[in-house]
Amino acid sequence: MKKPILTLIFALMTAFAHAQVQTLPLWEGTPPLQTSMDLQEEVRQEGIIRIANVQIPTIEVYLPAKQIATGQAVVIFPGGGYGILAYDWEGTDFAKWLNSQGIAGIVVKYRLPLSKSLTDPKEVPLLDAQRAIRLVRQNAAAWNIDPAKVGVMGFSAGGHLASTLSTQYNHEVERPKDAVDALSARPDFSILAYPVISFRDAAVHSGSRKNLVGENASQDLIDRFSGELNVNAETPPTFLVHAQDDKGVPIENSLLYYTALHKNGVKASLHIYPSGGHGFAFGLGKGSVETWRDVLLAWMKEL
Structure with a gap:
């Protein structure tokens, strides 16, 4: 019994070791909604890699070996309150883990609305996100x-x-x-970990709202960027995970989104753990939330 298990472990380790990694710019030349100001990206190593003032948005592509590839791909958006990107903690670490499961992981270094080089900051993160998923489909x-x-x-x-x-x-x-814009930007599924969803006062994460739409945003703008108000029957199947003791982003965000998905007949899976706090990522050393990735993989196999 031990020999087949060891053989499988060795095969997975070998496949992971041969995973392919490449980095591509999202846009040719100066990205849209950006001037050509000579600003510098900021990268700090403070336990995790924190990136700010992104000027050249990219996708960093991690591909599993063909022997274990499932054909699935996950485009990853690290968090950071729209002020920084927790690039490894909520990005490349997960891409590497997905590769070990035969899933392509694509980390998006998207532009952040605080950059002074942007002409319409609130629109830029979504524009980069649309471009990222289209580029994956193109390739x-x-x-x-x-x-x-x-x-x-x-x-x-x-x-x-x-x-x-x-x-x-x-x-x-x-x-x-350009030709890439002809491709669909609709995700086939969505995985949301302790997500900011609503910009309304009951559940708002004030830092994210301030950084994206400003302190004095109109009600129309607040509603536009409150995800629970924009769900419809075409919204992709969604997996949500949150900790009940999250002091940064209240669990009401996930509850609101799940309720909207359910009302619109969209398949959704909601997982609330009693502890884990905010930003638990893999959840290591934080109790039962450590198992959330196993639950996620089971959900992805059912898609």
């Missing part, structure tokens, strides 16, 4: 990905971006178009 054949199995994963404010993409994938702004 699906080369990357051994099924273009009908491309989902999104977002953490905290990255969860807000993933839910905004899931409900506003057809939203357009005035800009030049």
